[in-house]
Amino acid sequence: MFRKTDPETIAPYLKDASNFSEGQASEVIIPETREELVAFLKENKNSVTLAGAGTGLTASRIPLGGVVISLERFNKMESVINGTLRVGPAVTLKDLQSHLKNSGWFYPPNPTESLAAIGGTLATNASGARSYKYGTTRQFVLEADIVLSDGRIASVRRGDTIDRPLQLDDESTINFPSVNFKSPECKNAAGYFVQPGMDWLDLFIGSDGTLCVFTECTLKLLKAPADFLSAILFMEHEEVCWKLLEKIRGSEESKISPCSLEYFDRRSLQRLKQKFVNIPEKAQAALFFEQDVASQQEYDLCLETWYGFLEKEKVLLDNSWFAQGPKDIEKFYDFRHEVPLMINEENSRLGRVKMGTDMAVGDEHFKKMMEFYRDELTASGLDFVMFGHIGDNHLHINLLPDAKQMSLARETYATLVDQILKWGGTISAEHGVGKLKKEYYHKMIGDQALGELREIKKSLDPQGRLGMGNLF
Ligand SMILES: Cc1cc2nc3c(=O)[nH]c(=O)nc-3n(C[C@H](O)[C@H](O)[C@H](O)COP(=O)(O)OP(=O)(O)OC[C@H]3O[C@@H](n4cnc5c(N)ncnc54)[C@H](O)[C@@H]3O)c2cc1C
Structure with a gap:
């Protein structure tokens, strides 16, 4: 695990593609394995901001104190198996597309910025031009390994619905709180995705770095068009x-x-x-x-x-x-x-x-x-x-x-x-809320729904350690 404390080496982690300039962090932690990440989260109680490639537009990866955990070393990419691909969160879309070139397979989500990393695209449920036909990142994630803020691990798959408790590696479980809120039907990337009977995966995808750390995932591919x-x-x-x-x-x-x-x-x-x-x-x-x-x-x-x-x-x-x-x-x-x-x-x-x-x-x-x-x-x-x-x-x-x-x-x-x-629309259809659109997001969903989403956050991150200042 690498640790950066020198202000000059930390500076790049205090930026993204927005013009937010209030970032500050005491340290940048760069784990090389999931075990190192888990050990750090268990031993330390600081607030943590997760860093992907820093192409986000809502300052969601910019820390407001505490430490940054950068997943930049989690860049493994396996071979395609039956139209699925296992990748680490640091793999960029550009690398993913070159990996698939001439393979006969195709990963449709294509946010305009190809330097974005897969972890960031999951956390923001990124979408792009081709989402008009194919949908967003959410539709192309079959499974994800996640780590919660207290270091507990889960592997969440399609079909693991919120009607059943989330199973963690230490045999503990988490229940999805009772909420009335439902996400709008139009294309939407604002706040937590909530629909009755949805998969846990759907909640984690688009959660803006506030509920879990993605450490690996399995993506669904389509046959490449001619x-x-x-x-x-x-x-x-x-x-x-x-x-x-x-x-x-x-x-x-x-x-x-x-x-x-x-x-x-x-x-x-x-x-x-x-x-x-x-x-x-x-x-x-x-x-x-x-x-x-x-x-x-x-x-x-x-x-x-x-x-x-x-x-x-x-x-x-x-x-x-x-x-x-x-x-x-x-x-x-x-x-x-x-x-x-x-x-x-x-x-x-x-x-x-x-x-x-x-x-x-x-x-x-x-x-x-x-x-x-x-x-x-x-x-x-x-x-x-x-x-x-x-x-x-x-x-x-x-x-x-x-x-x-x-x-x-x-x-x-x-x-x-x-x-x-x-008109029943959304204030963010693809970039997310982060730190910059909270006021509009609160207007969009109202106090009661906001309270319900806080309950979701509390059930998974009771100390509020992850993504401080994002969404809430
Ligand atoms: C020119 C330009 C065009 C763009 N066009 C589009 C577009 O068409 N569509 C679109 O959707 N977006 C677009 N974006 C925004 C941006 O590319 C996406 O939001 C992208 O998904 C961010 O990925 P990233 O790796 O850079 O994440 P970062 O900016 O580093 O982080 C974004 C969020 O993800 C969280 N995060 C990062 N890694 C993890 C992880 N492993 N586990 C949990 N949380 C994590 C961070 O904490 C933060 O909350 C554009 C950006 C630019 C600069």
Whole structure:
């Protein structure tokens, strides 16, 4: 086990991809085995913040005192067995994808940031562009080895439901408290996942580093598609893109069946034009889609069907981009990844604080949501960009206030939250709550539910040692 105490070597663990700067810790502990981790947790009583790769956007891995435990040495990756893969939490998505390359297998969750580690993606129930079809990380975890804050160990598998007590290695058990709270039905990553009769695994996944340490897990893989039909479609008006989205989702044509649907508003394109000079001059909005296909023949048929479909729509078809091979697919991913990166870079250059939304609603509110965002944001006079997972009614709005507009930006954010909650939506569909979205999360679920979630936390971590300051 390594221990770091020198402020300079601790400094990288006091950051993530948010701009939270209040991190502090007395020590960073880097266990090399589960036994070392367990021994540390049993012998010490400090509060513990768990560190993955630090790509999180909600400061959830940034400690507010106590020690950091970094799982960076837990990077084992086994061979694929019958479509399952056993990995350690430090394995990054990038390493996982290269491990699977040419294996015939495929791990669908693809949050845009491929440097994220599996442990972090489990703790945040990460999702990405392809979640539109495949779902989130939760759907692809079959089993996880966990350690509780007092050093007790459990192996939780699919089928171990909360109706039965959680069995721990020392023969002790934990009962799931009686709660009325249920998580919303739309895509959601805010707070603990709670549904009647769910598996214990579902609770631990998405628990934001507050209930357990993941030390190993078994992931479910799918047969790799032969290829992805992939395109970036450009349009002259944002509203055209919204209408097109509804038509794609409503299409009964089986060959129009995308796995990703990602949006870029006018302001995102303005920024992207600096790096991607071929973006058509007239383009004011774009839609990136991908569709997995099982064979070359299916690829050709789907391409033809998409062309026929799009010809009837107001898409700048001749100037849109259709991937000609894996290099283009990579380029389209860079295009998508570039938006938050450019905004982050712009914020640091201008000394601007990032204020990003991550909200979603059910399909029935999509159109009203887009119109509301347009009207509210335009009226606010703030600069902003809007992009992201439009297929799931899940857009990221980055408000870009100058120093004098901070309170206006906060008010605008609060207005957006209020309306999304009126529609039964969530304040976080993928990044989680962490330390930055607690106020909105409490508004979302209310006092009674918050009390129930505290009971869940107390049953698994009675001393409140894990993830201090996250969620509660
Ligand atoms: C440019 C960019 C784009 C992004 N796009 C997306 C996106 O499309 N979708 C998405 O979901 N996210 C996205 N993110 C956010 C981020 O990549 C995810 O939240 C990711 O899951 C965090 O993983 P990490 O390893 O970096 O975790 P960290 O940031 O290190 O930690 C996140 C949380 O996980 C906990 N944790 C870490 N390891 C463990 C463990 N072994 N056991 C228990 N808890 C643990 C931490 O305590 C913390 O609460 C993006 C980030 C960036 C910078």
